[in-house]
Amino acid sequence: MTVSSAPGKVYLFGEHAVVYGEPAVPCAIERRATVAVESRDDDRLRVHLSDLSIDGFTVEYSGSTDETPDVNVSESLVQAGIGYIDAAIEQARDATERPDAGFDITVESDIPLGAGLGSSAAVTVAAIDAATRELGVSLSSDEIADRAYRAELAVQDGEASRADTFCSATGGAVRVEGDDCRAIESPDLPIVVGFDGGAGDTGKLVAGVRALREEYEFAGETVKSIGDIVRQGERALTEGDTEELGRLMNFNHGLLEALGVSSRSLDNMVWAARDAGALGAKLTGAGGGGCIVALDPTDETETALRFTPGCEDAFRAELDTEGVREE
Numbered sequence: 001m002t003v004s005s006a007p008g009k010v011y012l013f014g015e016h017a018v019v020y021g022e023p024a025v026p027c028a029i030e031r032r033a034t035v036a037v038e039s040r041d042d043d044r045l046r047v048h049l050s051d052l053s054i055d056g057f058t059v060e061y062s063g064s065t066d067e068t069p070d071v072n073v074s075e076s077l078v079q080a081g082i083g084y085i086d087a088a089i090e091q092a093r094d095a096t097e098r099p100d101a102g103f104d105i106t107v108e109s110d111i112p113l114g115a116g117l118g119s120s121a122a123v124t125v126a127a128i129d130a131a132t133r134e135l136g137v138s139l140s141s142d143e144i145a146d147r148a149y150r151a152e153l154a155v156q157d158g159e160a161s162r163a164d165t166f167c168s169a170t171g172g173a174v175r176v177e178g179d180d181c182r183a184i185e186s187p188d189l190p191i192v193v194g195f196d197g198g199a200g201d202t203g204k205l206v207a208g209v210r211a212l213r214e215e216y217e218f219a220g221e222t223v224k225s226i227g228d229i230v231r232q233g234e235r236a237l238t239e240g241d242t243e244e245l246g247r248l249m250n251f252n253h254g255l256l257e258a259l260g261v262s263s264r265s266l267d268n269m270v271w272a273a274r275d276a277g278a279l280g281a282k283l284t285g286a287g288g289g290g291c292i293v294a295l296d297p298t299d300e301t302e303t304a305l306r307f308t309p310g311c312e313d314a315f316r317a318e319l320d321t322e323g324v325r326e327e
């Protein structure tokens with residue numbers, strides 16, 4: 001058996017805009033997905049998912065992905081839980097030239113699903129690393145990131161950037177602009193996360209922004225303005241100017257709200273954080289529900305979020321400098 005883990009992430013800046021070639025700066029955090037993989041003698045996949053929101057369920061289906069898994073849970077749950085694993089295994093089979101390799105797979109994760117913390121990227125990255133190493137092939141983190149990106153593209157109908165998967169494979173803070181992906185220096189930031197217990201579907205949310213850009217030229221200008229915020233934010237990050245970072249995060253959230261990817265619960269948490277004295281606060285990831293990220297060196301924001309209606313959890317997130325790794 002081979003076991004790998006990979007971190008989730010928060011976006012300081014640039015989600016959604018990064019899909020259209022603008023830069024983005026996500027940072028890996030110490031919340032990880034762990035995937036255990038064991039080879040089988042046949043081409044079948046037996047997948048056990050014990051994620052946070054549901055009792056673990058097990059599905060088993062043939063290796064050829066055109067066969068509907070014979071499962072006893074709702075189709076949407078299967079598609080939700082299986083899609084990224086299935087796409088990751090396809091990438092692992094391609095990377096190892098073992099198209100009929102079968103696996104027993106167990107996924108465990110402390111990253112809430114669909115909440116903007118990159119759970120899909122972490123699960124995909126860890127699954128590719130574990131499955132390829134189980135077959136005796138060791139990929140570089142850049143190769144894993146590229147294959148995980150292609151897996152996310154497949155599951156999200158082409159609506160994905162390289163940012164989440166490169167950040168999860170690499171760890172630390174990264175800067176992604178199109179195919180240009182690189183690790184960057186980042187000071188230890190006082191990151192606080194608020195979680196509303198909800199979720200958003202990344203593929204659908206990204207498709208919504210794409211439709212808005214196609215309908216309104218000013219929506220495209222809004223996306224470009226997010227790119228300007230990211231470039232300004234990089235300078236603040238290099239200088240360790242957390243007050244400027246916070247102001248730019250607030251600005252970024254406002255533009256994401258204009259693009260229709262925030263929600264009442266996310267906005268409530270953002271304003272609760274700001275009212276508590278956070279340097280800045282914004283939604284993170286695809287939006288639609290899930291998490292916000294705030295900067296506050298004091299405990300005020302975390303405390304305020306815990307008493308904010310609609311906030312289910314609030315926690316301080318440390319930067320995780322490690323990307324994908326063997327456990």
Ligand SMILES: Nc1ncnc2c1ncn2[C@@H]1O[C@H](COP(=O)(O)OP(=O)(O)OP(=O)(O)O)[C@@H](O)[C@H]1O
Pocket residue numbers: 033049050051052079080081082083084107108109112113114115116117118119120121123164200201202203284285286287
């Ligand atoms: N523990 C897990 N077990 C199985 N599948 C998981 C697990 N965690 C995430 N996934 C898959 O990832 C999907 C959520 O991915 P999605 O991209 O919508 O949100 P996210 O990655 O958590 O947030 P964001 O992309 O906004 O950062 C789930 O519906 C499921 O298919």
Ligand SMILES: C[C@@](O)(CCO)CC(=O)[O-]
Pocket residue numbers: 014015016017018019116118159160161162163164202206284285286
């Ligand atoms: C919304 C998005 O920009 C980030 C999701 O965490 C999509 C992507 O970059 O793949």
Ligand SMILES: [Mg+2]
Pocket residue numbers: 118119120121164202
């Ligand atoms: Mg995702």
